[in-house]
Structures are given as structure tokens and as C-alpha cells.
Amino acid sequence: MDDPQSYHMTPxxxxxxxxxxxxxxxxxxxxxxxxxxxxxxxPGEIRAGLPAHPPQQGEPFGxxxxxxxxxxxxxxxxxxxxxxxxYFPSNxxxxxxxxxLLSAGLGVQGMAWxxxxxxxxxxxxxxxxxxxxxxxxxxxxxxxxxxxxxQDSASSAALSAIVAARERATGLESDRRGCDGRLVAYxxxxxxxxxxxxxxIAGLGKENLRLIDVDARFAMRPEALAAALAAxxxxxxxxxxxxxxVGTTSSNAMDPLPAIGPICRExxxxxxxxxxxxxxxxxxxxxxxLQAGLEWADSYCFNPHKWMFTNFDCDCFWVADRAxxxxxxxxxxxxxxxxxxxxxxxxxxRDWQIPLGRRFRALKLWFxxxxxxxxxxxxxxxxxxxxxxxxxxxxxxxPDFELVVPPPLNLVCLRxxxxxxxxxxxxxxLNAGGEMFFSHTRLRDQLxxxxxxxxxxxxxxxVERAWRxxxxxxREIAG
Amino acid sequence: MDDPQSYHMTPxxxxxxxxxxxxxxxxxxxxxxxxxxxxxxxPGEIRAGLPAHPPQQGEPFGxxxxxxxxxxxxxxxxxxxxxxxxYFPSNxxxxxxxxxLLSAGLGVQGMAWxxxxxxxxxxxxxxxxxxxxxxxxxxxxxxxxxxxxxQDSASSAALSAIVAARERATGLESDRRGCDGRLVAYxxxxxxxxxxxxxxIAGLGKENLRLIDVDARFAMRPEALAAALAAxxxxxxxxxxxxxxVGTTSSNAMDPLPAIGPICRExxxxxxxxxxxxxxxxxxxxxxxLQAGLEWADSYCFNPHKWMFTNFDCDCFWVADRAxxxxxxxxxxxxxxxxxxxxxxxxxxRDWQIPLGRRFRALKLWFxxxxxxxxxxxxxxxxxxxxxxxxxxxxxxxPDFELVVPPPLNLVCLRxxxxxxxxxxxxxxLNAGGEMFFSHTRLRDQLxxxxxxxxxxxxxxxVERAWRxxxxxxREIAG
Numbered sequence: 001m002d003d004p005q006s007y008h009m010t011p012x013x014x015x016x017x018x019x020x021x022x023x024x025x026x027x028x029x030x031x032x033x034x035x036x037x038x039x040x041x042x043p044g045e046i047r048a049g050l051p052a053h054p055p056q057q058g059e060p061f062g063x064x065x066x067x068x069x070x071x072x073x074x075x076x077x078x079x080x081x082x083x084x085x086x087y088f089p090s091n092x093x094x095x096x097x098x099x100x101l102l103s104a105g106l107g108v109q110g111m112a113w114x115x116x117x118x119x120x121x122x123x124x125x126x127x128x129x130x131x132x133x134x135x136x137x138x139x140x141x142x143x144x145x146x147x148x149x150x151q152d153s154a155s156s157a158a159l160s161a162i163v164a165a166r167e168r169a170t171g172l173e174s175d176r177r178g179c180d181g182r183l184v185a186y187x188x189x190x191x192x193x194x195x196x197x198x199x200x201i202a203g204l205g206k207e208n209l210r211l212i213d214v215d216a217r218f219a220m221r222p223e224a225l226a227a228a229l230a231a232x233x234x235x236x237x238x239x240x241x242x243x244x245x246v247g248t249t250s251s252n253a254m255d256p257l258p259a260i261g262p263i264c265r266e267x268x269x270x271x272x273x274x275x276x277x278x279x280x281x282x283x284x285x286x287x288x289x290l291q292a293g294l295e296w297a298d299s300y301c302f303n304p305h306k307w308m309f310t311n312f313d314c315d316c317f318w319v320a321d322r323a324x325x326x327x328x329x330x331x332x333x334x335x336x337x338x339x340x341x342x343x344x345x346x347x348x349x350r351d352w353q354i355p356l357g358r359r360f361r362a363l364k365l366w367f368x369x370x371x372x373x374x375x376x377x378x379x380x381x382x383x384x385x386x387x388x389x390x391x392x393x394x395x396x397x398x399p400d401f402e403l404v405v406p407p408p409l410n411l412v413c414l415r416x417x418x419x420x421x422x423x424x425x426x427x428x429x430l431n432a433g434g435e436m437f438f439s440h441t442r443l444r445d446q447l448x449x450x451x452x453x454x455x456x457x458x459x460x461x462x463v464e465r466a467w468r469x470x471x472x473x474x475r476e477i478a479g
Numbered sequence: 480m481d482d483p484q485s486y487h488m489t490p491x492x493x494x495x496x497x498x499x500x501x502x503x504x505x506x507x508x509x510x511x512x513x514x515x516x517x518x519x520x521x522p523g524e525i526r527a528g529l530p531a532h533p534p535q536q537g538e539p540f541g542x543x544x545x546x547x548x549x550x551x552x553x554x555x556x557x558x559x560x561x562x563x564x565x566y567f568p569s570n571x572x573x574x575x576x577x578x579x580l581l582s583a584g585l586g587v588q589g590m591a592w593x594x595x596x597x598x599x600x601x602x603x604x605x606x607x608x609x610x611x612x613x614x615x616x617x618x619x620x621x622x623x624x625x626x627x628x629x630q631d632s633a634s635s636a637a638l639s640a641i642v643a644a645r646e647r648a649t650g651l652e653s654d655r656r657g658c659d660g661r662l663v664a665y666x667x668x669x670x671x672x673x674x675x676x677x678x679x680i681a682g683l684g685k686e687n688l689r690l691i692d693v694d695a696r697f698a699m700r701p702e703a704l705a706a707a708l709a710a711x712x713x714x715x716x717x718x719x720x721x722x723x724x725v726g727t728t729s730s731n732a733m734d735p736l737p738a739i740g741p742i743c744r745e746x747x748x749x750x751x752x753x754x755x756x757x758x759x760x761x762x763x764x765x766x767x768x769l770q771a772g773l774e775w776a777d778s779y780c781f782n783p784h785k786w787m788f789t790n791f792d793c794d795c796f797w798v799a800d801r802a803x804x805x806x807x808x809x810x811x812x813x814x815x816x817x818x819x820x821x822x823x824x825x826x827x828x829r830d831w832q833i834p835l836g837r838r839f840r841a842l843k844l845w846f847x848x849x850x851x852x853x854x855x856x857x858x859x860x861x862x863x864x865x866x867x868x869x870x871x872x873x874x875x876x877x878p879d880f881e882l883v884v885p886p887p888l889n890l891v892c893l894r895x896x897x898x899x900x901x902x903x904x905x906x907x908x909l910n911a912g913g914e915m916f917f918s919h920t921r922l923r924d925q926l927x928x929x930x931x932x933x934x935x936x937x938x939x940x941x942v943e944r945a946w947r948x949x950x951x952x953x954r955e956i957a958g
Contacts, residue, residue: 003862003938007855008788010575011505016506022497022579025584026490039596043824046600047778054608058852061574064845068581072842079586087594087814091584095540096810098500100583102547104790105504107571117518119524129533152631153834163680179658192811194835200807201642201833203682205657214679249814285621307834309487311583312836328679331672335566335728335920335929345522353679354833355632356673357569357784357791363551367542373537377484383482388508392848417903440816450814459482 008057017061022157024065025097029080029457036434037081037433039074046075082457083436083466086250087278088411091456093309095371099363100311100317101352110358113346114338120347123150123362126369130316131373134180134282134302137295140318142347148318150361154276155194156354157301157317160329162202162241162328164319165270165298169240169327175328179203184232185241186210187451188220188255190248192274199241208237218253218443220244229267237268247278250441250450251404254278256383261296273297276315278453279389280307281385283376283410290408298324307384307410307454308377310368326351352397384410388453396465400474404443410453413443414470418478420447425477426470436466486537490587496540501545504576508559508936515569515913516560517775518553525554546760553862558593561936562915567728567890572788572936578791578842579588589837593817599694599826602841603631604850605635609795613761616774619797621826628831629840632674633755633773636796637834639808641681641720643798644749644777646807658682658809663711664720665689666736667699669727671753678720687716697732697922699723699889701739718748725770726757729882729920729929731890733757733769740775752776754932755794759786760864760888762856763813768892769887777803786863786889786933787856789847793840796831805830859935863889865940867932873946877951892922893949897957899926905949906957917946 009017017257020038049071079090081359127148131140164399166183167175174183183204187195187213198208205248206324211231213224229239242264244255258272262273273294279302281287294300300316304310330351340346350356371375388410394402395414404413416422423440427449431437449470453463488496558569575576597693605877610619619625627647630636645662646654653662653676662683666674668690678688690704691710702818707716721743723734723929743750752773758781760766765906773779780796784787786899798804819825827837848856874882874893883892902919906928910916916929932942 005858007858008935009850009852011509012507014577015502015505016571017500017573017577018580019498021499021580023582024495026494026497027487029493029583030490038593041596041652042590043596043822044600046597047604050604054605054612054848055852056599056854058924059849059853061577061850064574064849068842071598072601075595075600077593077595078588079588079594080584084745087588090588092583094493094496094629095543097580098493098496098540099498101497101576101580102504103569105507105559106555107569107790108555109558109569110822113522114517114556115558116554116695117520117522120521121554122529122551125526125529128531133533135863155834155836159680159833166682174682174684175679176684176686178660178662178687179682179928180656180660183657192814195813197808197810197833197835200654201638202501203607203645203653203658205653205655207655208657244653247915249812252910297508311586312588312666312838313834329676331676333672333728335918336672337919340522343522354676355639355792356676357632357634359791363547369533370538370543371488375535379486381485430848439814456487469831 020065032078032081035078035081037078037084037437038434039433040434041075041079045119053083081456082455082459082462084451085451085466086437086439088306088452089455090305090312091307091309092311093368093456094365096310103360103363105361108360110360111337111350111356112336112341112348113204114340116360117360119360120349122348122366124347126362126365129369134279136290136300136318137320140300140321145322146318147322148316148402149349151315151353151393152313153315153316154301154303158194158272158274158317158378159198159201160317160325160353161270161272162198164325164328168204168270168324169238172327173465175320181205182236182238184208184210184237184239186212186225186228186239186240188212188214189245189247190214190218190250190253191243191245192249195243214253218251220247220255221259222256225260226263228329229263229269239267241272243272243274243327246273246275247409249445251413252408253280253406255292257296261293265296269296271296273300275300275302277303277306278409280304281293281381283374284381287409308368309362309456312363330354382456387460388412391451391453391463391467398471404448409427412451412453413448415446416478417449418473421476423447423449426473429470435469485764487645492616495709499544507857509555511560514557514560516557516721516916517910517913518555518556519913525568530568531705535735544665548680559936561934561938561941563934564945565918567931568934569784569791570786570788571790572847574909575789575843577620578846582839582842587838587839589839590829590835591815591817591820591827593819595839598839598841599828601845602828605841605844605954606795606797608848613758614767615779615797618799619779624801625797627795627801628828630794630796632794633753633780633782634676637673638677639796639804639832640749640751641677643776643804643807644866645681645801648717651806660684661715661717663687663716663718664702665707666722667691667693667724669697669732670722670724670731671728672720675719676883693732697727698732699739700735701735701742702740704741708742708748714805719752720749720755722751725752726752726888730892730922731757740772744775750775751775752765752779754779754781756782756785757888759783760860762772762853763860766888780787783844788895788935789843789846793843808832810876825902835878862935863933866939867891870930870942870946872934877950883927889903891930891932892927893923895953895957896926901957902926902928905952908952
């Protein structure tokens with residue numbers, strides 16, 4: 001560099017500090033089990049340790065790294081702890097993190113084919129690979145009418161889907177003149193909150209989201225959906241969007257696609273299938289019965305950033321008719337025009353998502369798939385499911401506890417028979433103790449504990465120990 | 480690990496390969512100048528090199544890394560090339576990339592305070608720091624009525640702002656019952672395409688986006704805005720959202736906030752200010768006159784991932800009234816309830832953005848600010864602006880070329896006097912040659928070449944050379 005005054009970190013310095021940071025992460029993963037899973041700080045405590053004003057002069061990188069340990073780490077909740085059973089996991093793995101590093105170093109923008117041909121084509125390619133690996137409908141392939149794209153999250157995938165559905169239902173009239181309060185969307189009472197949020201953002205209004213009743217296993221009742229659709233049409237409403245979930249967040253319920261699909265088709269309504277967590281299980285043929293009926297879907301998503309060892313963000317989103325999606329989301333200002341786009345031979349992924357800019361996220365999926373191979377991914381998924389099933393067996397055999405629903409995969413819902421107060425106390429005490437972290441939900445108006453068995457570093461012994469401690473603390477509290 | 484069958488990369492392997500990847504990136508940055516900036520591949524060429532089917536067995540990491548060089552790199556457009564002058568830059572730097580690596584390794588989800596207290600509080604803190612560093616209005620501070628949040632992009636920030644604006648204008652009626660076709664948004668004819676996209680996604684309809692006329696320097700004409708607002712109100716419409724830009728994408732035009740602000744206030748309309756690129760310049764007091772009037776803004780964003788050496792994605796978004804934003808975007812399903820949230824003492828950033836999940840992006844900003852210090856960032860910004868001003872002088876002095884507008888900062892718009900065909904040919908030939916990459920726009924119905932001087936590794940000699948080559952090729956083509 002010819003600027004003697006440059007403040008940039010030189011490539012030599014980057015090598016030195018980069019090795020240090022890599023070693024820091026390796027040591028973090030090796031030692032994370034000794035840390036309390038849930039951060040033990042009070043609101044405001046982390047900020048209180050930080051200087052009130054930004055530095056005028058730059059500081060040595062070693063000082064910054066030391067402050068990471070000193071000032072930041074006490075406030076970290078350890079999602080990569082093997083006893084992290086809360087929510088759904090947000091897994092990392094070596095190959096994914098190194099691909100994220102490469103993507104950051106390359107700093108490629110994939111908004112259009114021309115701004116990153118490899119970024120675009122590798123993404124199309126690995127999403128086609130995943131259609132094969134997960135046995136998804138052939139219409140989702142890029143060589144068919146559809147195709148796949150990486151979104152940041154299932155929330156954004158749902159919003160993209162609902163906007164496409166809205167425009168298909170109104171012949172782009174809502175795109176031109178705005179929504180008119182007549183469009184209606186449908187989801188079960190167990191559907192993830194991101195659907196309500198997408199319905200509201202897209203201008204449909206939350207009163208136009210029908211929450212359809214569920215059966216004893218918390219799966220959508222298709223006859224209730226059919227009735228709601230018919231009632232809305234009779235009332236002059238315009239049904240446009242149905243969400244079915246393969247593996248709900250609360251209890252891993254499986255909405256019955258083979259029954260829901262034909263109802264959506266009959267009413268000409270867009271069917272979006274959300275398999276954010278459970279989608280990864282479809283790597284294993286023995287679990288694919290859970291996605292039977294997926295050929296009815298207009299769109300589908302699952303999150304490798306949950307259970308497929310690909311660090312956040314990485315949601316894979318497919319549509320059966322890419323034209324419907326692109327019509328609803330495309331923009332082409334003069335400053336983005338180019339010959340490749342005009343030729344019609346390329347994909348410009350900006351038209352498949354909400355934002356304009358996009359990182360080179362396909363690298364992560366490519367690295368993960370190649371490092372593990374299909375069989376490596378299957379191995380770990382099968383282990384998680386097997387441990388969850390073992391845990392379910394232990395719970396069912398214990399007189400003090402109830403297995404709330406038989407787990408279809410790796411999410412286990414249980415409760416102590418002593419009532420909500422006892423369950424809340426068990427959860428609070430164990431989470432505060434730092435040895436594990438799990439979360440709760442409400443089912444049948446009762447507080448239910450949920451253990452999601454799927455963190456990258458979780459082993460059978462962590463599941464065993466979690467159950468032993470839950471029983472012990474249950475006994476201590478309920479007497 | 481007690482699983483002898485594990486397919487995970489071990490921490491030891493991660494150390495070894497991590498060091499290799501760090502060295503790869505350092506070498507890439509050192510050698511990037513020798514590569515053609517714009518990828519020289521045809522549509523489909525990268526895919527054709529990839530195996531049609533995913534691997535059943537995992538592969539050695541060294542093979543994957545070798546394939547990165549062999550199969551992927553030929554399709555990369557080099558955004559980190561010092562002669563990348565296209566669009567706006569998407570800069571990386573050593574400290575930012577290492578923070579991204581740490582963020583990936585930690586794998587923290589910052590959707591709620593409890594899921595990542597440090598992730599949340601460091602974000603609030605550095606966004607308060609930036610209020611000071613950029614001299615933003617005090618209402619944007621977290622200790623006031625407002626606050627800041629990191630979004631993925633200015634597109635998503637605009638969508639969040641428009642949804643908040645929509646709900647403020649209708650008293651949450653559109654959130655409940657949906658849009659009704661009466662809401663109207665306003666932006667100049669030069670506003671970024673993301674605004675039209677946000678207006679469409681939010682259900683307002685593109686016919687309800689008024690594109691306000693601009694003056695000779697492509698800045699919004701306030702009297703035209705006032706007239707449009709008055710006409711819409713007289714027609715029974717509901718004006719809700721005005722976007723003003725500090726540094727448009729086409730020509731870096733500066734919309735006059737001191738005149739626009741009072742008009743918005745008079746009509747009770749939400750004013751969003753988009754300074755995606757130019758915002759970084761406000762680190763330097765001598766450029767802050769360009770954001771005079773910002774105290775009228777209800778929301779504001781700029782992108783450190785463009786010009787502030789913080790790798791994508793990192794858009795900083797502030798609101799003056801956080802309650803208006805949170806009301807429009809909050810969801811709280813049972814499985815996300817927790818004591819910290821109920822206490823009201825914490826920020827749950829999921830309610831400040833479209834998606835639920837979020838990475839620990841504040842680490843990047845913290846590392847960048849501490850590595851460079853305010854003075855280091857100022858140094859590089861001042862250099863870029865000085866070189867752009869030099870280039871503008873050379874253009875103005877050349878009889879064959881025209882400086883289309885005087886550049887306020889570091890975006891230079893020029894054209895050869897030979898007409899559109901000559902300019903298109905100059906651009907196509909130089910971009911195809913691989914020695915530099917710049918893009919175009921249309922202003923006054925003429926094709927205009929744009930050079931954005933702001934890539935991390937750009938030096939004065941790259942700007943000099945770009946101008947010399949543009950002149951040479953102009954002479955060759957125009958004779």
C-alpha cells in the first residue's frame with residue numbers, strides 16, 4: 001500500500017490475528033460445556049462495563065480480543081453448549097464457519113448474476129442438490145418451473161411467499177393499487193408467530209388471518225380449514241394463502257398435507273409449507289412420510305441453520321412457480337441493468353427476496369454437504385431422533401411426569417404432574433443453575449416443558465443427565 | 480466426544496483448516512489486484528463444472544478448498560478489487576472479518592435479550608456510539624425516546640420504517656384490518672428502488688407511491704412534495720411516508736431536509752432518511768452540512784457495509800420513537816415469553832425488524848470502531864473524497880468529457896460528449912478488459928458513467944489509472 005498513514009489491518013496482521021481468532025473459537029467449542037448455558041447477567045450489566053464514548057484513536061487488536069473475553073463473554077448465552085435444549089437449536093460446525101469466513105473475506109454481493117456469477121450459480125446448484133437429498137417435489141428444481149433461493153430466515157421466506165400469493169390471487173392488482181382488506185390467510189393455532197407477522201407486514205391485517213383449530217396432536221384440522229375457506233368466499237373475502245407446518249415450534253405437530261393440499265388447490269389458494277426445523281430430518285428416508293403431500297405446496301422452506309450444522313443465517317426456500325415470486329418482488333432500476341439480465345438466461349436473486357443485497361451463503365451449504373456427505377448428516381440426525389425417542393420412553397415410564405405428545409422426531413414435550421407452578425419452578429431452577437437450558441410452551445392451556453435434542457455437540461450423556469436432573473429437581477420441588 | 484462415528488470436524492481439525500483459510504484470505508487480498516475485476520464467465524459456466532449430484536460420503540476438507548479455487552473463483556466478481564468502482568462498494572476489512580468469524584463461531588441468536596444479553600446490549604451501545612460519531616439527533620439515542628438497531632440492509636430498514644409509518648397514520652387500523660388503498664408514500668424520482676419494493680411489499684400499491692420531481696442537481700423539490708401531499712389529502716388519500724435521500728444511488732443527490740422536514744411535520748407524515756452510502760461521510764465534521772435538517776427525521780439509516788469497512792450485512796437503522804416501531808412489529812408467542820421481557824427493562828430486537836432470528840452483528844461494528852478509532856475512519860473517508868474531487872477536476876478540464884454533476888462526496892458522474900453509444904462502448908470495453916469495473920445510470924435521459932471511489936484497498940493510483948484508461952478508450956472509440 002502506498003499510503004504510509006493507512007489504518008487498515010495489513011494482510012500480515014490479519015494472518016497473525018486470524019490464527020489467534022481461529023484458536024479462540026476452537027478453544028471455545030472445546031470448553032463451552034464448562035460454561036453456564038444461560039448468561040448470568042442482569043439487564044444493563046454488559047453495557048455498564050463498556051466505555052460511554054467511542055475511541056478517538058484506534059486500539060491494538062489484542063486489547064479488543066481481551067475485552068471480548070472480559071466484557072462480552074459474561075453476557076453470552078451459549079447456543080453451542082451441548083446442553084442447549086431451548087427453542088430450536090442454531091447450530092454451527094467447522095466447515096460452515098470456515099465457509100462463512102471465506103464469504104466474509106471475498107465480500108461478494110450476489111444481488112444479480114453479474115455481480116457474483118459463482119455466488120448465484122452455486123446457490124442454484126446446491127438448492128437443486130437439496131431437492132434430491134430431501135426428496136422434494138421435482139417442480140422445485142431450477143430446471144423445472146420452480147427453483148430455490150437462500151433467505152435469511154423462515155420469517156422472510158414466509159413474507160416472500162405471502163406477497164407472491166397475494167399477487168397471484170389479485171392478478172397483481174394489490175401490487176398496483178394496494179391491499180383492500182378482502183385478502184385472507186390461514187394457518188393453524190399452532191403456527192409460528194412469523195406468519196402473523198408476515199400477514200401484518202404484507203398489509204392483509206391480522207383480523208384477516210384465520211387461526212384454524214387443531215386435533216389432539218395439535219395438527220391442523222383440514223375440515224376446519226375447508227369450512228373457513230368456504231365461509232370467507234361466501235362472505236366476499238378473497239382467500240389467498242394457507243400455511244401448513246411440518247413440525248410446529250410448540251410440539252412438533254405435523255399438519256396433514258395430503259388433506260390440506262387438495263383443499264387449497266380447489267380454492268386456488270397458495271399453499272406454503274414451513275418445515276423450518278423438521279425439514280432436515282428428511283435427509284433420512286425413514287422420516288419422509290412426515291412430508292407426504294408436499295407435492296401440493298406452492299412454496300416450502302426449511303432452515304439448515306437450525307439442525308443441519310450450517311450457521312445462521314441460512315433458510316432454504318423453494319417455489320413451484322418462480323414466475324409468480326419474481327413478478328411480485330422484481331425491481332430493475334437503470335443502475336442495475338446489464339446484458340446478462342436482459343438476456344433472460346440468468347437468475348438475479350434480488351428478485352426472489354425482500355432485500356437487495358445478499359452474501360455468498362451458498363458456500364456454507366456447499367462446504368457442509370461436501371464435508372459431511374449425505375451419510376454424515378443422516379448419522380447425526382438419526383442419533384438426535386433416537387435420543388429424543390429414548391427420553392420420551394423414560395418420561396412415559398415415570399409416574400411423576402407426563403409425555404404431552406409422542407414426539408414425531410427430536411422435540412420432546414413433557415410436564416410434571418404437579419401443575420404449572422411446579423413446572424415453572426423446575427425450569428427456572430435448572431436454567432438458573434447453568435447446567436442446561438430449555439424453554440416452555442403452552443398446550444391444552446397447561447405449561448409444558450420442551451427439550452429440543454439437536455445441538456451439534458449434544459451427546460447421549462447430555463440427554464440422560466438432563467432427564468436425571470429434571471426428575472431430581474421435580475422431586476425436590478413437588479416433594 | 481464419545482461418538483466414535485462422529486462426522487463433525489474436530490476442534491483440532493478446525494485449527495488446522497482455519498489457519499489455512501485465514502492464510503487463503505490474506506493471500507487473496509494481497510493478490511486480488513492481479514485478477515480481472517468482473518468475472519469472465521458465461522451464464523451456466525460455473526454450474527457446468529459442478530457435479531450433478533450431491534456426495535453420499537463426506538470429502539476431505541483440502542479437496543473442498545482446492546475446488547473453491549478451481550471451480551468457484553473463476554466465477555467471482557471481485558468486490559474487494561481496488562479498481563472496483565461500480566454501484567456502491569461492499570467493503571471488508573481485517574477487524575470486521577475476524578468479528579464475523581467470531582460471531583459465526585459463537586452462533587448466538589439475538590432475537591430477544593435473554594437469548595443473547597451481550598448481543599443485544601453491545602448493539603444498543605455501539606449504535607449510541609455512532610449517534611455521537613456521526614452527530615445524529617439526540618432522539619435517536621437509546622436513553623431518549625428512540626434507539627438504533629442493526630438491519631441486514633437499507634431495504635429492510637425502509638420496509639420496517641414504512642410499516643411503522645403506516646400504523647402511525649392509521650392508529651394500527653391497517654395492522655388489524657389490512658390496508659385499504661388510501662395510504663400514500665412519497666419519494667423523489669431518484670430514490671433507490673428498494674423504496675418502491677417496500678411500498679409494494681407493505682401493501683400500499685405502487686400507484687400510491689408518488690415520485691416527486693427533482694431540481695437540476697437531482698434533489699427533491701420540496702414545493703413539489705408539498706403540492707403532492709396537499710393534492711392527496713384533498714382527494715381523501717392518507718399520506719403516511721416520505722423518503723428523503725442523503726446521497727442518491729444514481730448521482731449522490733442530497734434531498735433538502737431543512738425544507739422537507741417541516742412539510743412532513745405539517746402533514747403528520749413519517750419522514751425516513753436514507754443515507755445508505757453517504758452516511759459514513761458524516762464521521763467527518765466538514766461533511767455534516769449535508770445532513771442538516773436530520774432532526775426532522777422519524778427514522779434514518781446508513782450502511783457501514785458499504786463505506787465503513789464493515790462487511791455485509793450491517794445497516795444501522797435509528798428511530799426517534801421506538802414505541803411506534805415496536806407496536807408495528809412486535810409478536811410474543813408463549814414459547815418466547817420470559818421474565819426479562821415481562822420486566823420491560825430490556826430490548827428484544829426481534830420487535831425492531833422483519834425476521835425473528837438475528838446474528839451477533841454488533842461485534843463487527845465494535846471491532847471496526849475500536850481498530851480504526853474515529854480518526855482512522857475519518858482518514859480513509861477523507862482520502863476517498865479527495866481523490867473523487869481530483870477526478871472531478873480532471874474531468875471538468877477535459878474537452879471530450881463532461882462532469883454531469885459536481886460530486887458532493889465520492890461518487891463521480893461523467894460522460895463522454897460523444898453520446899450514449901460511445902459511453903456504453905467505453906464502459907463495456909473497460910469492464911470486459913478486467914482492469915476495472917464501473918457501472919452506469921441515466922440522468923437527463925442520457926447514459927452516464929458512475930465511478931464510486933470508496934473501496935477499502937483503493938489508492939490514488941487506481942483512480943488516476945481509471946481516468947487515464949477512460950480517456951484513452953474514449954479516444955480510441957470516438958476517434
